[in-house]
Amino acid sequence: MDVLGLMGAVGFLVARFVPLAKLPFWGCELRQRTGWPCPGCGLTRVAERMALGNVAGAWEANPLGTVAALLFAVATLISIAHLAFKLPIPIVELTRREASALRWSIAVLAILNYAFVIAKTRFPGFL
Numbered sequence: 001m002d003v004l005g006l007m008g009a010v011g012f013l014v015a016r017f018v019p020l021a022k023l024p025f026w027g028c029e030l031r032q033r034t035g036w037p038c039p040g041c042g043l044t045r046v047a048e049r050m051a052l053g054n055v056a057g058a059w060e061a062n063p064l065g066t067v068a069a070l071l072f073a074v075a076t077l078i079s080i081a082h083l084a085f086k087l088p089i090p091i092v093e094l095t096r097r098e099a100s101a102l103r104w105s106i107a108v109l110a111i112l113n114y115a116f117v118i119a120k121t122r123f124p125g126f127l
Helices: 003-019 031-034 043-051 053-059 063-085 096-122
Strands: none
Touching: 003 043, 003 063, 043 053, 043 063, 053 063, 063 096
C-alpha cells in the first residue's frame, strides 16, 4: 500500500508540475497514425486534471482512468496515515467467487470505458 501511495503522490506531483502533454514525443501513436484512440487515450489529461482537482474534466477524458486516479489518491492518504500515525493498513481478502466477479467486472468496465473513449474521439457530438 505504501508503494502505491508513493506512486500516486509522485504521479500527481509530476502531473501537476511537469507539462507532459507539451513534450514533442508525447502522444498516442495509434491515434496519430490511424485516428482511432487506444484504450489509454486521455490518461495524461486525467492525471493533469485530477492534480488540479478537476474531477469532472478528468471523467470527461477517461472515466476508468479517473477512478484509478481516485484510488491512487486514496492509497496515498492511507499510506500517509500509516507512516505518520502508525495506523494499520486495511487488508482486503476476497473469496474465490468474489475475486472472479471482480475480474469479470473490471474486464466489462474496461470494454465499456474503451467504447466511451472511441465515441468521444470519433463522434464528439454523440456524447
